[in-house]
Structures are given as C-alpha cells and as structure tokens.
Amino acid sequence: MTASHERGLDGPLVAGVDVGGTKTSVVVTDGRDRILYEQVAPTDQSSLVCQIAGLVDDARRELRQDIAAVGVAIPGYVDPDDGSVSMAVNLGITHLPLGPMLQTELGIPTFVEHDARAAAIWLSEQAADGPAETPTSVAFLAIGTGISAGVILDGELLRGDNSFAGEIGHVVADPDGAVCACGLRGCLETIAAGPAIARQADEALAAGRSTVLSPHSDAADVFRAGSAGDAVAVEITDRVADHLTRAIRSLVLTLGVKRVVIGGGVAAAGPALLEPIRSRIALERAASPLAQAAMGDVTVELLSPTQAPGARGAAAIARHRIGLPEREGVGER
Numbered sequence: 001m002t003a004s005h006e007r008g009l010d011g012p013l014v015a016g017v018d019v020g021g022t023k024t025s026v027v028v029t030d031g032r033d034r035i036l037y038e039q040v041a042p043t044d045q046s047s048l049v050c051q052i053a054g055l056v057d058d059a060r061r062e063l064r065q066d067i068a069a070v071g072v073a074i075p076g077y078v079d080p081d082d083g084s085v086s087m088a089v090n091l092g093i094t095h096l097p098l099g100p101m102l103q104t105e106l107g108i109p110t111f112v113e114h115d116a117r118a119a120a121i122w123l124s125e126q127a128a129d130g131p132a133e134t135p136t137s138v139a140f141l142a143i144g145t146g147i148s149a150g151v152i153l154d155g156e157l158l159r160g161d162n163s164f165a166g167e168i169g170h171v172v173a174d175p176d177g178a179v180c181a182c183g184l185r186g187c188l189e190t191i192a193a194g195p196a197i198a199r200q201a202d203e204a205l206a207a208g209r210s211t212v213l214s215p216h217s218d219a220a221d222v223f224r225a226g227s228a229g230d231a232v233a234v235e236i237t238d239r240v241a242d243h244l245t246r247a248i249r250s251l252v253l254t255l256g257v258k259r260v261v262i263g264g265g266v267a268a269a270g271p272a273l274l275e276p277i278r279s280r281i282a283l284e285r286a287a288s289p290l291a292q293a294a295m296g297d298v299t300v301e302l303l304s305p306t307q308a309p310g311a312r313g314a315a316a317i318a319r320h321r322i323g324l325p326e327r328e329g330v331g332e333r
C-alpha cells in the first residue's frame with residue numbers, strides 16, 4: 001500500500017468496489033487512476049451492504065484520507081440512475097437498492113454499475129491513453145461465478161433498450177444442458193463459468209471416470225490438470241474453449257468489435273484458457289473466408305483478475321459522476 005500523501009497525489013480519492021460471486025475487490029485511486037490501496041475479501045452474500053461499507057471504511061482508516069465517492073461494480077440488472085441491482089442470480093439478489101443504502105451508510109456519493117460494463121469502461125479509458133490505432137470498441141468478457149460482457153462501441157457504452165446488452169452468459173448454448181441459476185437450461189454460464197467447470201469435474205468423478213482431479217476441484221485445478229494431460233480435464237476445458245470461442249465469435253460478428261478482453265476469476269487460468277481459444281479462432285479463419293474477413297485482425301487478450309478492472313472501472317465511474325477533473329471519460333450518463 002502506498003502512502004497517499006506522497007508527492008504527486010492527484011485530486012480527491014475515490015473508491016471502486018467490485019462485488020463478485022466469491023470475491024469482493026476494493027481499490028482506492030487518485031485522479032490519475034493510480035492505485036493507492038487495494039484489498040480483496042471473500043464476498044459475504046448475507047450482508048453485502050455492511051461488508052462493502054466496512055471495506056471502504058477500512059480503506060479510509062488505512063489511508064487516513066477522505067474518500068470523495070464510491071463506485072460499486074456488481075453483476076445483475078443494474079440501474080445506474082437509482083443505484084439498484086436486481087436479478088443478480090449468482091449473488092442471491094432479487095432486488096437491492098444498493099447505492100442509496102451504501103450512501104446512507106458511508107455518507108458519501110455512491111454509484112452502481114454492472115460489473116463487466118465498469119471493467120469495459122476502464123479498458124476503454126486505458127485504450128484512449130494508448131496508441132492512436134487502438135480500437136475504440138472493445139468487449140470485456142467476464143468469466144467468473146457467472147459470465148457477461150461489457151461492450152464499448154465506437155467509444156460509447158452499450159446498454160441496449162432493455163439494459164441487458166452483453167448478458168451473453170444467459171444465451172442458451174446447450175438446450176439439454178444443466179439448469180442455470182436464471183431458470184433457463186443450458187446457458188453458456190452452465191458450461192464455462194467457474195462453478196460450472198468445477199461441477200463438470202465432480203460429475204466425471206461421480207460417474208467413476210479416472211482422473212487426477214479430486215472432489216470439489218475448482219476451475220483453476222481443472223485447467224491445471226488439463227495442461228498436465230488429464231483426459232477428463234482436457235475434455236472439460238476443450239468444451240469450455242469450444243463454447244467460449246463461439247461466444248467470442250458471436251460478440252465479434254454481432255457487434256463488430258475487433259478487441260475482446262477476457263477477465264474474471266477464471267482468467268487466472270492464463271494461457272491454459274487463452275491459447276485453446278486463439279487456436280480455435282485461427283482454425284476458423286483458415287477454414288472460412290468470411291471468418292478470415294470478420295475475425296482476421298481480432299485480438300483476444302486475457303486480463304488477470306489481479307488487475308481489478310471492475311473495481312478500477314467502478315472508481316472511474318465514481319470520479320466521472322461527481323465531476324472530478326480528469327481526462328475525458330466514456331460511457332456513463
């Protein structure tokens with residue numbers, strides 16, 4: 001943790017909180033998006049508001065600095081105007097006026113955004129600072145407890161008229177597949193999200209398959225075993241790669257993005273996740289002039305969860321919404 005009173009501290013501080021199904025990340029950043037404080041805690045689904053308020057208070061105490069505003073990134077149906085979150089199926093939230101409750105608890109302005117969208121906003125801002133040829137459209141594909149995409153199109157955040165734009169995790173990928181937390185059957189999430197990967201390992205064990213995997217292995221264990229050549233793990237990770245490649249192709253073909261960034265907890269698998277996707281895209285390009293034309297210069301990258309794109313995006317949103325001076329932002333109203 002860096003002392004915030006060091007030379008060069010720029011502007012009031014804002015906190016960004018990324019609430020995931022298993023972990024909640026907090027960052028405090030200055031006006032130049034420099035991280036002054038970072039913390040990760042297991043998500044306490046039973047008392048989210050108290051937990052987030054406590055984490056922000058910890059940051060205030062540690063930094064001995066005021067925090068001007070808080071941004072919270074969370075999955076589900078998020079209304080950024082009233083700060084509520086609904087239908088966050090992987091957090092057990094039906095409806096929660098999260099923003100107003102936190103604002104009362106903390107006494108500072110609080111803003112709420114969809115987690116993948118917050119990350120996409122942060123990515124887009126990073127790109128704006130990069131080389132001029134960096135694409136202005138990007139899809140951030142978050143793969144963790146659930147799956148969703150945050151999309152920036154031509155520099156603008158995509159919400160859609162139904163505000164569900166990017167919820168690719170609930171596109172049905174296998175009509176005969178497992179029942180999803182959303183109530184549908186065979187959603188992409190039931191195949192390629194972290195708990196789904198673990199579930200498929202448990203199913204193979206229950207079926208008596210021979211594997212190095214032990215009961216309750218997590219997604220990282222499965223990717224590790226797959227890299228080591230375990231047949232069951234390879235089968236699972238191949239299926240995951242097949243479905244994620246299709247999802248990425250759908251994002252590219254329907255939205256026209258040339259840059260797809262994979263993040264979320266499952267991204268911690270690293271090359272074991274990324275390379276099979278890249279090789280499948282290469283095969284599709286070789287097999288189809290259309291795929292070559294549409295996907296020829298598409299880049300698929302991996303962003304480590306330790307880079308905290310959701311929390312940093314949430315912090316950036318808080319900074320924009322209270323009108324702190326900084327470089328031009330994108331996306332939010």
Ligand SMILES: [Zn+2]
Binds near residue numbers: 169170183189
């Ligand atoms: Zn679903």
